[in-house]
Amino acid sequence: MSGSGWIAIAGLGPGSDAMVTPQVTEALAQATDVIGYIPYVARVAPRAGLTLHPSDNRVELDRAGHALQLAAAGRRVVIVSSGDPGVFAMAVALFEALDNGPPHWRDLRIDVLPGITAMLAASARAGAPLGHDFCAINLSDNLKPWDLIERRVRLAVEADFAIAFYNPRSKARPDGFAAILHLLREACDDDRPILFARAVSTPDETLHIVPLSQATPDMADMRTMVIVGSSRTRLIERTAGAILYTPRSAA
Amino acid sequence: MSGSGWIAIAGLGPGSDAMVTPQVTEALAQATDVIGYIPYVARVAPRAGLTLHPSDNRVELDRAGHALQLAAAGRRVVIVSSGDPGVFAMAVALFEALDNGPPHWRDLRIDVLPGITAMLAASARAGAPLGHDFCAINLSDNLKPWDLIERRVRLAVEADFAIAFYNPRSKARPDGFAAILHLLREACDDDRPILFARAVSTPDETLHIVPLSQATPDMADMRTMVIVGSSRTRLIERTAGAILYTPRSAA
Numbered sequence: 115m116s117g118s119g120w121i122a123i124a125g126l127g128p129g130s131d132a133m134v135t136p137q138v139t140e141a142l143a144q145a146t147d148v149i150g151y152i153p154y155v156a157r158v159a160p161r162a163g164l165t166l167h168p169s170d171n172r173v174e175l176d177r178a179g180h181a182l183q184l185a186a187a188g189r190r191v192v193i194v195s196s197g198d199p200g201v202f203a204m205a206v207a208l209f210e211a212l213d214n215g216p217p218h219w220r221d222l223r224i225d226v227l228p229g230i231t232a233m234l235a236a237s238a239r240a241g242a243p244l245g246h247d248f249c250a251i252n253l254s255d256n257l258k259p260w261d262l263i264e265r266r267v268r269l270a271v272e273a274d275f276a277i278a279f280y281n282p283r284s285k286a287r288p289d290g291f292a293a294i295l296h297l298l299r300e301a302c303d304d305d306r307p308i309l310f311a312r313a314v315s316t317p318d319e320t321l322h323i324v325p326l327s328q329a330t331p332d333m334a335d336m337r338t339m340v341i342v343g344s345s346r347t348r349l350i351e352r353t354a355g356a357i358l359y360t361p362r363s364a365a
Numbered sequence: 366m367s368g369s370g371w372i373a374i375a376g377l378g379p380g381s382d383a384m385v386t387p388q389v390t391e392a393l394a395q396a397t398d399v400i401g402y403i404p405y406v407a408r409v410a411p412r413a414g415l416t417l418h419p420s421d422n423r424v425e426l427d428r429a430g431h432a433l434q435l436a437a438a439g440r441r442v443v444i445v446s447s448g449d450p451g452v453f454a455m456a457v458a459l460f461e462a463l464d465n466g467p468p469h470w471r472d473l474r475i476d477v478l479p480g481i482t483a484m485l486a487a488s489a490r491a492g493a494p495l496g497h498d499f500c501a502i503n504l505s506d507n508l509k510p511w512d513l514i515e516r517r518v519r520l521a522v523e524a525d526f527a528i529a530f531y532n533p534r535s536k537a538r539p540d541g542f543a544a545i546l547h548l549l550r551e552a553c554d555d556d557r558p559i560l561f562a563r564a565v566s567t568p569d570e571t572l573h574i575v576p577l578s579q580a581t582p583d584m585a586d587m588r589t590m591v592i593v594g595s596s597r598t599r600l601i602e603r604t605a606g607a608i609l610y611t612p613r614s615a616a
Contacts, residue, residue, distance in 0.1 A: 137383035206496030209610040220603040226489035238477035245457030249500035258615035273520035359460040364509035
Protein backbone atom coordinates (compact mmCIF):
# COMPACT_ATOMS: atom_id res chain seq x y z
CA MET A 115 0.00 0.00 0.00
CA SER A 116 1.29 3.41 -0.97
CA GLY A 117 0.63 6.63 0.89
CA SER A 118 0.36 8.69 -2.29
CA GLY A 119 -3.06 7.48 -3.43
CA TRP A 120 -6.11 9.69 -3.24
CA ILE A 121 -9.73 9.94 -4.28
CA ALA A 122 -11.47 12.99 -5.71
CA ILE A 123 -15.23 12.74 -6.10
CA ALA A 124 -15.82 15.26 -8.85
CA GLY A 125 -18.90 16.93 -10.27
CA LEU A 126 -18.91 17.34 -14.05
CA GLY A 127 -21.90 19.68 -14.02
CA PRO A 128 -25.01 19.21 -16.17
CA GLY A 129 -23.31 18.45 -19.50
CA SER A 130 -21.43 21.36 -21.06
CA ASP A 131 -17.66 21.51 -20.54
CA ALA A 132 -18.14 25.28 -20.04
CA MET A 133 -19.58 24.42 -16.62
CA VAL A 134 -16.77 22.13 -15.42
CA THR A 135 -14.74 23.90 -12.72
CA PRO A 136 -10.96 24.30 -13.12
CA GLN A 137 -10.30 22.19 -10.00
CA VAL A 138 -12.21 19.28 -11.52
CA THR A 139 -10.27 19.64 -14.78
CA GLU A 140 -7.03 19.68 -12.78
CA ALA A 141 -7.98 16.55 -10.79
CA LEU A 142 -8.76 14.71 -14.03
CA ALA A 143 -5.35 15.78 -15.41
CA GLN A 144 -3.60 14.26 -12.38
CA ALA A 145 -5.67 11.06 -12.19
CA THR A 146 -4.44 7.56 -12.96
CA ASP A 147 -7.98 6.14 -12.84
CA VAL A 148 -11.45 7.49 -13.57
CA ILE A 149 -14.47 5.61 -12.22
CA GLY A 150 -18.15 6.23 -12.84
CA TYR A 151 -21.37 5.56 -14.66
CA ILE A 152 -20.76 4.90 -18.38
CA PRO A 153 -22.06 8.21 -19.85
CA TYR A 154 -20.12 10.30 -17.31
CA VAL A 155 -16.81 8.46 -17.88
CA ALA A 156 -17.43 8.95 -21.61
CA ARG A 157 -17.05 12.71 -21.01
CA VAL A 158 -13.39 12.21 -19.97
CA ALA A 159 -10.83 12.23 -22.82
CA PRO A 160 -8.61 9.13 -22.90
CA ARG A 161 -4.86 9.68 -22.56
CA ALA A 162 -1.70 7.67 -21.86
CA GLY A 163 -1.42 6.74 -18.17
CA LEU A 164 -5.14 7.05 -17.51
CA THR A 165 -7.36 4.00 -17.03
CA LEU A 166 -11.07 4.54 -17.53
CA HIS A 167 -13.44 2.31 -15.51
CA PRO A 168 -16.98 2.86 -16.83
CA SER A 169 -19.67 0.90 -14.99
CA ASP A 170 -23.39 0.38 -15.24
CA ASN A 171 -26.05 2.22 -13.27
CA ARG A 172 -27.07 1.05 -9.77
CA VAL A 173 -23.69 -0.35 -8.78
CA GLU A 174 -22.72 2.68 -6.72
CA LEU A 175 -21.37 0.75 -3.72
CA ASP A 176 -19.28 -1.60 -5.88
CA ARG A 177 -17.86 1.41 -7.67
CA ALA A 178 -17.08 3.13 -4.34
CA GLY A 179 -15.31 0.04 -2.97
CA HIS A 180 -13.29 -0.25 -6.17
CA ALA A 181 -12.21 3.38 -5.89
CA LEU A 182 -11.15 2.93 -2.25
CA GLN A 183 -9.15 -0.22 -3.08
CA LEU A 184 -7.35 1.52 -5.97
CA ALA A 185 -6.51 4.58 -3.85
CA ALA A 186 -5.30 2.35 -1.00
CA ALA A 187 -2.95 0.75 -3.55
CA GLY A 188 -1.49 4.17 -4.37
CA ARG A 189 -3.59 5.16 -7.40
CA ARG A 190 -4.97 8.66 -7.97
CA VAL A 191 -8.66 8.08 -8.51
CA VAL A 192 -11.35 10.48 -9.74
CA ILE A 193 -14.95 9.32 -9.32
CA VAL A 194 -17.05 11.29 -11.77
CA SER A 195 -20.69 12.29 -11.20
CA SER A 196 -22.85 14.49 -13.32
CA GLY A 197 -23.98 17.67 -11.61
CA ASP A 198 -22.71 17.91 -8.04
CA PRO A 199 -21.37 14.69 -6.48
CA GLY A 200 -22.96 15.55 -3.11
CA VAL A 201 -26.53 15.85 -4.44
CA PHE A 202 -28.13 12.44 -5.07
CA ALA A 203 -24.83 11.23 -6.54
CA MET A 204 -21.61 9.34 -5.82
CA ALA A 205 -20.23 11.13 -2.74
CA VAL A 206 -22.72 9.48 -0.40
CA ALA A 207 -22.06 6.00 -1.81
CA LEU A 208 -18.33 6.54 -1.30
CA PHE A 209 -18.84 7.55 2.33
CA GLU A 210 -21.21 4.61 2.94
CA ALA A 211 -18.46 2.28 1.68
CA LEU A 212 -15.86 4.09 3.79
CA ASP A 213 -18.09 3.93 6.89
CA ASN A 214 -18.48 0.16 6.52
CA GLY A 215 -14.99 -0.65 5.19
CA PRO A 216 -11.62 -1.46 6.77
CA PRO A 217 -10.21 1.20 9.14
CA HIS A 218 -7.12 1.90 7.00
CA TRP A 219 -9.34 3.40 4.31
CA ARG A 220 -9.94 6.32 6.70
CA ASP A 221 -6.31 7.40 6.27
CA LEU A 222 -6.84 8.09 2.56
CA ARG A 223 -7.05 11.59 1.23
CA ILE A 224 -10.60 12.07 -0.05
CA ASP A 225 -11.81 15.33 -1.60
CA VAL A 226 -15.27 16.18 -2.84
CA LEU A 227 -15.07 18.66 -5.73
CA PRO A 228 -18.43 20.34 -6.14
CA GLY A 229 -20.15 20.87 -9.49
CA ILE A 230 -23.12 22.70 -10.96
CA THR A 231 -26.03 20.53 -9.85
CA ALA A 232 -28.96 19.93 -12.22
CA MET A 233 -31.48 22.09 -10.35
CA LEU A 234 -29.22 25.15 -10.45
CA ALA A 235 -28.42 24.67 -14.14
CA ALA A 236 -32.14 24.29 -14.90
CA SER A 237 -33.07 27.24 -12.69
CA ALA A 238 -30.49 29.44 -14.44
CA ARG A 239 -31.79 28.56 -17.91
CA ALA A 240 -35.38 29.40 -16.90
CA GLY A 241 -34.64 32.49 -14.79
CA ALA A 242 -34.48 32.14 -11.00
CA PRO A 243 -37.30 29.90 -9.74
CA LEU A 244 -35.11 28.84 -6.78
CA GLY A 245 -34.42 32.44 -5.83
CA HIS A 246 -36.25 32.08 -2.53
CA ASP A 247 -36.47 29.24 0.03
CA PHE A 248 -36.61 25.85 -1.70
CA CYS A 249 -36.09 22.13 -1.30
CA ALA A 250 -34.70 19.25 -3.35
CA ILE A 251 -36.43 15.86 -3.32
CA ASN A 252 -35.29 12.67 -5.08
CA LEU A 253 -38.39 10.93 -6.48
CA SER A 254 -36.64 7.57 -6.82
CA ASP A 255 -38.02 5.10 -4.29
CA ASN A 256 -35.18 2.60 -4.76
CA LEU A 257 -33.84 3.40 -1.30
CA LYS A 258 -36.76 4.99 0.55
CA PRO A 259 -40.45 4.19 0.99
CA TRP A 260 -42.85 5.96 -1.36
CA ASP A 261 -44.95 7.14 1.60
CA LEU A 262 -42.02 9.19 2.86
CA ILE A 263 -41.67 10.89 -0.53
CA GLU A 264 -45.35 11.89 -0.59
CA ARG A 265 -45.13 13.09 3.00
CA ARG A 266 -42.13 15.28 2.18
CA VAL A 267 -43.85 16.76 -0.86
CA ARG A 268 -46.95 17.61 1.21
CA LEU A 269 -44.84 19.31 3.89
CA ALA A 270 -42.80 21.14 1.24
CA VAL A 271 -46.00 22.56 -0.27
CA GLU A 272 -47.24 23.51 3.20
CA ALA A 273 -43.94 25.33 3.82
CA ASP A 274 -44.39 27.06 0.44
CA PHE A 275 -40.97 26.03 -0.80
CA ALA A 276 -40.18 25.97 -4.48
CA ILE A 277 -39.48 22.26 -5.07
CA ALA A 278 -36.82 20.69 -7.29
CA PHE A 279 -37.54 17.05 -8.18
CA TYR A 280 -34.54 14.89 -9.10
CA ASN A 281 -35.06 11.58 -10.96
CA PRO A 282 -38.76 12.29 -11.50
CA ARG A 283 -39.56 9.31 -13.69
CA SER A 284 -37.93 6.24 -15.22
CA LYS A 285 -39.01 3.17 -17.14
CA ALA A 286 -38.78 1.19 -13.90
CA ARG A 287 -40.91 3.79 -12.06
CA PRO A 288 -43.47 5.08 -14.57
CA ASP A 289 -46.27 5.89 -12.07
CA GLY A 290 -44.74 7.77 -9.13
CA PHE A 291 -44.54 11.13 -10.86
CA ALA A 292 -48.22 10.91 -11.84
CA ALA A 293 -49.06 10.44 -8.16
CA ILE A 294 -46.95 13.50 -7.29
CA LEU A 295 -48.79 15.63 -9.88
CA HIS A 296 -52.10 14.41 -8.41
CA LEU A 297 -50.95 15.37 -4.91
CA LEU A 298 -49.80 18.81 -6.11
CA ARG A 299 -53.19 19.42 -7.78
CA GLU A 300 -54.92 18.79 -4.46
CA ALA A 301 -52.63 21.22 -2.62
CA CYS A 302 -51.84 24.03 -5.10
CA ASP A 303 -53.70 26.40 -7.41
CA ASP A 304 -54.18 25.34 -11.05
CA ASP A 305 -51.84 28.03 -12.31
CA ARG A 306 -48.84 27.07 -10.17
CA PRO A 307 -45.97 27.09 -12.71
CA ILE A 308 -43.87 23.97 -13.32
CA LEU A 309 -40.59 23.89 -15.21
CA PHE A 310 -39.59 20.77 -17.14
CA ALA A 311 -35.92 21.21 -18.04
CA ARG A 312 -34.43 18.31 -19.98
CA ALA A 313 -30.74 17.69 -20.73
CA VAL A 314 -29.78 21.26 -19.82
CA SER A 315 -26.63 22.59 -21.53
CA THR A 316 -26.48 19.65 -23.98
CA PRO A 317 -27.55 19.60 -27.66
CA ASP A 318 -30.75 17.81 -26.53
CA GLU A 319 -31.83 20.63 -24.18
CA THR A 320 -35.53 21.45 -23.97
CA LEU A 321 -37.34 23.76 -21.56
CA HIS A 322 -41.10 23.84 -20.96
CA ILE A 323 -42.96 25.93 -18.41
CA VAL A 324 -46.61 24.98 -17.92
CA PRO A 325 -49.29 25.65 -15.33
CA LEU A 326 -49.93 22.72 -12.99
CA SER A 327 -53.30 22.12 -14.66
CA GLN A 328 -51.52 21.33 -17.94
CA ALA A 329 -48.64 19.25 -16.55
CA THR A 330 -48.67 15.58 -17.57
CA PRO A 331 -46.45 12.70 -16.41
CA ASP A 332 -44.95 12.14 -19.86
CA MET A 333 -43.35 15.60 -19.75
CA ALA A 334 -40.62 14.09 -17.51
CA ASP A 335 -38.06 11.33 -17.93
CA MET A 336 -34.75 10.50 -16.20
CA ARG A 337 -32.97 13.35 -17.99
CA THR A 338 -35.56 15.90 -16.83
CA MET A 339 -35.28 18.25 -13.88
CA VAL A 340 -38.71 19.29 -12.62
CA ILE A 341 -39.04 22.52 -10.63
CA VAL A 342 -42.38 23.46 -9.08
CA GLY A 343 -42.72 27.12 -8.17
CA SER A 344 -43.81 28.39 -4.76
CA SER A 345 -47.09 30.30 -4.43
CA ARG A 346 -45.07 33.47 -5.17
CA THR A 347 -43.30 32.31 -8.34
CA ARG A 348 -43.99 34.55 -11.35
CA LEU A 349 -43.63 34.47 -15.12
CA ILE A 350 -42.28 37.34 -17.24
CA GLU A 351 -43.53 36.88 -20.80
CA ARG A 352 -41.01 37.72 -23.53
CA THR A 353 -40.57 37.11 -27.25
CA ALA A 354 -37.27 35.39 -26.45
CA GLY A 355 -38.96 32.98 -24.02
CA ALA A 356 -40.66 33.39 -20.67
CA ILE A 357 -38.63 33.96 -17.51
CA LEU A 358 -39.64 32.12 -14.34
CA TYR A 359 -38.56 33.61 -11.01
CA THR A 360 -39.47 33.61 -7.34
CA PRO A 361 -39.38 37.10 -5.79
CA ARG A 362 -37.36 37.72 -2.65
CA SER A 363 -40.30 39.17 -0.78
CA ALA A 364 -42.61 36.60 0.79
CA ALA A 365 -45.14 39.06 2.17
CA MET B 366 -30.07 52.07 -27.96
CA SER B 367 -27.97 49.32 -29.47
CA GLY B 368 -29.05 45.76 -30.10
CA SER B 369 -25.67 44.34 -29.14
CA GLY B 370 -25.91 44.86 -25.39
CA TRP B 371 -26.44 41.96 -23.03
CA ILE B 372 -26.48 41.01 -19.37
CA ALA B 373 -24.90 37.93 -17.82
CA ILE B 374 -25.70 37.30 -14.16
CA ALA B 375 -22.71 35.25 -13.13
CA GLY B 376 -21.90 33.15 -10.09
CA LEU B 377 -18.30 33.41 -8.88
CA GLY B 378 -18.61 30.44 -6.53
CA PRO B 379 -17.65 30.50 -2.86
CA GLY B 380 -14.28 32.23 -3.15
CA SER B 381 -11.57 30.21 -4.87
CA ASP B 382 -10.91 30.89 -8.56
CA ALA B 383 -10.57 27.10 -8.95
CA MET B 384 -14.37 26.96 -8.63
CA VAL B 385 -15.22 29.63 -11.23
CA THR B 386 -16.68 27.96 -14.33
CA PRO B 387 -15.10 28.60 -17.77
CA GLN B 388 -18.32 30.21 -19.04
CA VAL B 389 -18.19 32.78 -16.25
CA THR B 390 -14.52 33.50 -17.00
CA GLU B 391 -15.41 33.91 -20.69
CA ALA B 392 -18.31 36.30 -19.93
CA LEU B 393 -15.99 38.43 -17.78
CA ALA B 394 -13.45 38.50 -20.65
CA GLN B 395 -16.12 39.85 -23.03
CA ALA B 396 -17.70 42.35 -20.62
CA THR B 397 -17.49 46.11 -20.87
CA ASP B 398 -19.00 46.58 -17.39
CA VAL B 399 -19.01 44.56 -14.17
CA ILE B 400 -21.59 45.36 -11.52
CA GLY B 401 -21.95 43.97 -8.01
CA TYR B 402 -21.37 44.13 -4.30
CA ILE B 403 -17.91 45.57 -3.48
CA PRO B 404 -16.14 42.34 -2.35
CA TYR B 405 -17.40 40.40 -5.40
CA VAL B 406 -16.36 43.07 -7.92
CA ALA B 407 -12.97 43.10 -6.17
CA ARG B 408 -12.48 39.52 -7.41
CA VAL B 409 -12.49 40.72 -11.05
CA ALA B 410 -9.11 41.83 -12.44
CA PRO B 411 -9.14 45.35 -13.91
CA ARG B 412 -8.24 45.69 -17.60
CA ALA B 413 -8.45 48.27 -20.38
CA GLY B 414 -11.99 48.58 -21.75
CA LEU B 415 -13.63 47.24 -18.58
CA THR B 416 -15.48 49.52 -16.17
CA LEU B 417 -15.97 48.17 -12.65
CA HIS B 418 -19.08 49.35 -10.75
CA PRO B 419 -18.76 48.19 -7.14
CA SER B 420 -21.73 49.05 -4.93
CA ASP B 421 -22.72 48.67 -1.32
CA ASN B 422 -24.86 45.89 0.14
CA ARG B 423 -28.68 46.13 0.11
CA VAL B 424 -28.95 48.14 -3.12
CA GLU B 425 -29.83 45.12 -5.25
CA LEU B 426 -32.68 46.78 -7.18
CA ASP B 427 -30.64 49.93 -7.95
CA ARG B 428 -27.83 47.70 -9.20
CA ALA B 429 -30.25 45.70 -11.35
CA GLY B 430 -31.78 48.83 -12.90
CA HIS B 431 -28.29 50.18 -13.62
CA ALA B 432 -27.33 46.93 -15.38
CA LEU B 433 -30.50 46.97 -17.50
CA GLN B 434 -29.92 50.62 -18.51
CA LEU B 435 -26.31 49.92 -19.50
CA ALA B 436 -27.26 46.83 -21.53
CA ALA B 437 -30.09 48.75 -23.24
CA ALA B 438 -27.43 51.30 -24.24
CA GLY B 439 -25.40 48.55 -25.92
CA ARG B 440 -22.98 47.62 -23.12
CA ARG B 441 -21.99 44.05 -22.28
CA VAL B 442 -22.71 43.78 -18.58
CA VAL B 443 -21.78 41.07 -16.11
CA ILE B 444 -23.50 41.20 -12.72
CA VAL B 445 -21.37 39.23 -10.29
CA SER B 446 -22.71 37.29 -7.31
CA SER B 447 -20.84 35.02 -4.98
CA GLY B 448 -21.95 31.41 -5.07
CA ASP B 449 -24.82 30.86 -7.51
CA PRO B 450 -26.67 33.98 -8.71
CA GLY B 451 -30.02 32.18 -8.53
CA VAL B 452 -29.78 31.24 -4.83
CA PHE B 453 -30.50 34.22 -2.55
CA ALA B 454 -28.48 36.45 -4.87
CA MET B 455 -28.68 38.92 -7.76
CA ALA B 456 -30.67 37.00 -10.39
CA VAL B 457 -33.98 37.55 -8.60
CA ALA B 458 -33.34 41.27 -8.11
CA LEU B 459 -32.59 41.59 -11.83
CA PHE B 460 -35.84 39.87 -12.76
CA GLU B 461 -37.81 41.96 -10.27
CA ALA B 462 -36.43 45.09 -11.97
CA LEU B 463 -37.18 43.63 -15.42
CA ASP B 464 -40.72 42.67 -14.37
CA ASN B 465 -41.43 46.24 -13.22
CA GLY B 466 -39.39 48.11 -15.85
CA PRO B 467 -40.06 49.46 -19.36
CA PRO B 468 -41.18 46.85 -21.95
CA HIS B 469 -38.12 47.31 -24.20
CA TRP B 470 -35.90 45.81 -21.48
CA ARG B 471 -37.56 42.46 -22.26
CA ASP B 472 -35.85 42.41 -25.66
CA LEU B 473 -32.40 42.27 -24.04
CA ARG B 474 -30.38 39.11 -24.01
CA ILE B 475 -30.12 38.01 -20.38
CA ASP B 476 -28.23 34.88 -19.31
CA VAL B 477 -27.88 33.43 -15.84
CA LEU B 478 -24.53 31.64 -15.48
CA PRO B 479 -24.72 29.26 -12.52
CA GLY B 480 -22.00 28.94 -9.91
CA ILE B 481 -21.05 26.72 -6.98
CA THR B 482 -23.46 27.87 -4.29
CA ALA B 483 -22.28 28.13 -0.68
CA MET B 484 -24.21 25.13 0.64
CA LEU B 485 -22.70 22.79 -1.96
CA ALA B 486 -19.18 24.10 -1.36
CA ALA B 487 -19.65 23.67 2.40
CA SER B 488 -21.23 20.25 1.99
CA ALA B 489 -18.32 19.10 -0.19
CA ARG B 490 -15.71 20.23 2.34
CA ALA B 491 -17.47 18.36 5.16
CA GLY B 492 -18.46 15.22 3.20
CA ALA B 493 -21.98 14.93 1.86
CA PRO B 494 -24.53 16.13 4.44
CA LEU B 495 -26.89 17.17 1.58
CA GLY B 496 -26.69 13.74 -0.03
CA HIS B 497 -30.35 13.06 0.62
CA ASP B 498 -33.48 15.24 0.45
CA PHE B 499 -32.75 18.74 1.77
CA CYS B 500 -33.90 22.35 1.81
CA ALA B 501 -32.32 25.80 1.74
CA ILE B 502 -33.69 28.60 3.91
CA ASN B 503 -32.53 32.22 4.04
CA LEU B 504 -32.58 33.36 7.69
CA SER B 505 -32.59 37.06 6.77
CA ASP B 506 -35.93 38.62 7.62
CA ASN B 507 -35.29 41.79 5.62
CA LEU B 508 -37.91 40.75 3.06
CA LYS B 509 -40.07 38.17 4.83
CA PRO B 510 -41.74 37.95 8.23
CA TRP B 511 -39.84 36.07 10.93
CA ASP B 512 -42.91 33.92 11.66
CA LEU B 513 -42.70 32.47 8.17
CA ILE B 514 -39.05 31.54 8.70
CA GLU B 515 -39.83 29.69 11.94
CA ARG B 516 -42.79 27.96 10.30
CA ARG B 517 -40.60 26.76 7.43
CA VAL B 518 -37.92 25.46 9.79
CA ARG B 519 -40.53 23.52 11.79
CA LEU B 520 -41.97 21.95 8.64
CA ALA B 521 -38.46 21.18 7.32
CA VAL B 522 -37.65 19.30 10.54
CA GLU B 523 -40.98 17.48 10.34
CA ALA B 524 -40.13 16.45 6.74
CA ASP B 525 -36.72 15.28 8.02
CA PHE B 526 -34.83 17.34 5.46
CA ALA B 527 -31.21 18.24 5.99
CA ILE B 528 -31.38 22.05 6.21
CA ALA B 529 -28.95 24.60 4.78
CA PHE B 530 -29.24 28.04 6.38
CA TYR B 531 -28.05 31.01 4.32
CA ASN B 532 -27.30 34.36 6.01
CA PRO B 533 -27.71 32.86 9.49
CA ARG B 534 -26.67 35.88 11.49
CA SER B 535 -25.53 39.49 11.06
CA LYS B 536 -24.84 42.48 13.23
CA ALA B 537 -28.25 43.85 12.27
CA ARG B 538 -29.94 40.53 13.16
CA PRO B 539 -28.05 39.11 16.16
CA ASP B 540 -30.96 37.20 17.73
CA GLY B 541 -32.77 35.26 15.01
CA PHE B 542 -30.28 32.42 14.81
CA ALA B 543 -30.50 31.89 18.60
CA ALA B 544 -34.26 31.49 18.19
CA ILE B 545 -33.69 28.93 15.42
CA LEU B 546 -31.31 26.91 17.62
CA HIS B 547 -33.93 26.99 20.38
CA LEU B 548 -36.59 25.74 17.96
CA LEU B 549 -34.30 22.96 16.69
CA ARG B 550 -33.59 21.82 20.28
CA GLU B 551 -37.32 21.42 20.86
CA ALA B 552 -37.75 19.34 17.69
CA CYS B 553 -34.53 17.30 17.31
CA ASP B 554 -32.35 14.99 19.40
CA ASP B 555 -29.40 16.52 21.25
CA ASP B 556 -26.87 14.74 19.05
CA ARG B 557 -28.22 16.05 15.72
CA PRO B 558 -25.02 17.20 13.93
CA ILE B 559 -24.62 20.79 12.77
CA LEU B 560 -21.94 22.02 10.39
CA PHE B 561 -20.63 25.57 10.67
CA ALA B 562 -18.62 26.22 7.51
CA ARG B 563 -17.11 29.70 7.31
CA ALA B 564 -15.50 31.34 4.26
CA VAL B 565 -15.17 28.02 2.43
CA SER B 566 -12.36 27.83 -0.13
CA THR B 567 -10.77 31.09 1.08
CA PRO B 568 -7.70 31.54 3.34
CA ASP B 569 -10.13 32.24 6.22
CA GLU B 570 -11.91 28.88 5.91
CA THR B 571 -12.97 27.15 9.12
CA LEU B 572 -15.16 24.07 9.56
CA HIS B 573 -16.79 22.96 12.81
CA ILE B 574 -19.17 20.05 13.29
CA VAL B 575 -20.91 19.96 16.67
CA PRO B 576 -23.92 18.20 18.14
CA LEU B 577 -27.01 20.42 18.46
CA SER B 578 -26.59 20.44 22.26
CA GLN B 579 -23.23 22.23 21.86
CA ALA B 580 -24.20 24.68 19.10
CA THR B 581 -24.17 28.34 20.12
CA PRO B 582 -25.31 31.42 18.19
CA ASP B 583 -21.82 32.95 18.08
CA MET B 584 -20.60 30.03 15.94
CA ALA B 585 -22.25 31.74 12.93
CA ASP B 586 -21.81 35.07 11.20
CA MET B 587 -22.65 36.39 7.71
CA ARG B 588 -19.77 34.43 6.15
CA THR B 589 -20.96 31.15 7.70
CA MET B 590 -23.02 28.47 6.03
CA VAL B 591 -24.92 26.40 8.59
CA ILE B 592 -26.05 22.88 7.63
CA VAL B 593 -28.23 20.89 10.03
CA GLY B 594 -28.26 17.16 9.38
CA SER B 595 -31.41 15.09 9.01
CA SER B 596 -32.20 12.40 11.58
CA ARG B 597 -30.15 10.00 9.42
CA THR B 598 -26.98 12.11 9.05
CA ARG B 599 -23.86 10.33 10.31
CA LEU B 600 -20.28 11.16 11.28
CA ILE B 601 -17.22 9.15 10.24
CA GLU B 602 -14.40 9.89 12.70
CA ARG B 603 -10.94 10.20 11.14
CA THR B 604 -7.53 11.55 12.11
CA ALA B 605 -7.73 13.87 9.10
CA GLY B 606 -11.06 15.33 10.26
CA ALA B 607 -14.56 13.92 10.61
CA ILE B 608 -16.74 13.32 7.57
CA LEU B 609 -20.42 14.25 7.74
CA TYR B 610 -22.81 12.50 5.36
CA THR B 611 -26.47 11.63 4.95
CA PRO B 612 -27.01 8.05 3.73
CA ARG B 613 -29.15 7.42 0.67
CA SER B 614 -31.40 4.98 2.49
CA ALA B 615 -34.16 6.57 4.55
CA ALA B 616 -35.57 3.35 5.98
